Amino acid sequence: MSTDEWLHALAAELRRRGVEAGAVVAEAASHLRESGEPPLTVFGAPAAYADALVDSLRTPRPRSHGPVRLDVRGVTKSYGRRRVLTGVDLTVRAGEVAAIVGANGCGKSTLLRICAGLEAPDAGTVHRSGALGWCPQAGGTAEFLTPDEHFTLVGAGRGLARPAARDAGRRAAAGVDWDPAGAPQGRHLSGGTRQKLNLVLAGLGEPDLMLLDEPYQGFDHGSYLDFWAQVWDWRDAGRAVVVVTHLLAAADRVDTVLDLGGRA
């Protein structure tokens, strides 16, 4: 791997991790020029070096004081005799990321559907403010529509004209390393690509509150990192993001973790 290739790969890996690459890459390039050593010898693989850099740069993030976008109080939900949620509270403000974690079957998706208003709680209250972006765990796309048609359809709901919706969708898709121009109908997309479409649709029209239910299913490692980079971008843009996950590798970088524990 040449120095230029290595630097290019490092920049890509840093971007995936939500780190501004310019200064870091310039510093690494300067060091390599001065040492004359091969980059793999000096720094190791780009991905591993990017991980090390991110760890060293990580600092506690001050809590946001933006307006409350989601306020859940005392939510309880049962299906028949099975209690799924008991007295759940969650508050998420603009510019914050909340993660809902827990074992399979502990009620994460149910809570998110209640937050979205798609299901009613048995007890408790949910208040939302602002436009809502929704990324379900399954479904959420049409078998017989192309990605551009999805952008048009969802964009029209947000008041976007066709070209604006298509351009916004394609731009957002580039953020998760996907080019949807000319892509086939939903039924012909791979599972991971379809999930990228699902994610892009959730962010279309820049909603204030994003509710994402394990949106990275089927993603490869690079796409998984792209996803979290996208989440940090949304947070930095002042959006409130709620992510349901059972794989929280980035627990220290979210603002709130709601652990629903084991199976209900």
Add this chain to the structure above:
Amino acid sequence: MKVLTVAEMALREIVRRRSVLLILALLPLAFYLSRRDGHLGQSIRFVCLGIGWAVSTAALFAGNAARGLEPRLRLSGYRGRDLHGGRLLALWVLGAALAVPYFLLILLDDQHPGIRYASVALILAGVVAVAPPFGLLLSAVLPRELEGTLVLLTVVGLQMLVEPESLTAKLLPFWFVREIGTYAVDLTDDGYLRRGLLHAALTLAVVLVAGTAAALTRLRIRPPARLA
């Protein structure tokens, strides 16, 4: 405009299911040909019922296929009536596209010059109007396609088999086909036409109101209150 976007995309989805479209297009023809030998009146009634069945089935499947996407659209700024209305509009267009060629077939397959063709057109218009909201109503209350299909099969089967003067026949959604069909083919008095039109109008009103209410209930977002 949102309703037109939903209608356009729903139509795109439907026309891309080519094998389904082909079956839908040929099903009424099978009904028509089954009674064509010496029973033109019956063949006209049957083809109209066939179109009603085909379009109702298309509506049932379109309604069920949309279930995965509709919560997202509802949360993306669409009202329930945009989604239901758009899908209904698309299915009305599909129904009309299916009915017009069959009307031409009846017109050109002229064995009985005395037939009141304008009344045949009225039957087809009634079928095209009633079948989509009827199919969407079934999809709203019966989320599994097999259940909805069996109900449709029962309705159309009963429509063909039960005594037309019985209360059961009159409670079925396509009774007006037989009534107006009798007026059109057997050249009976205006009473048949009036009863048929009244039945079609009442059926349309019932399936529209019930279907819309069921769809809006299914697509409602809770709670309506938002933070200031």
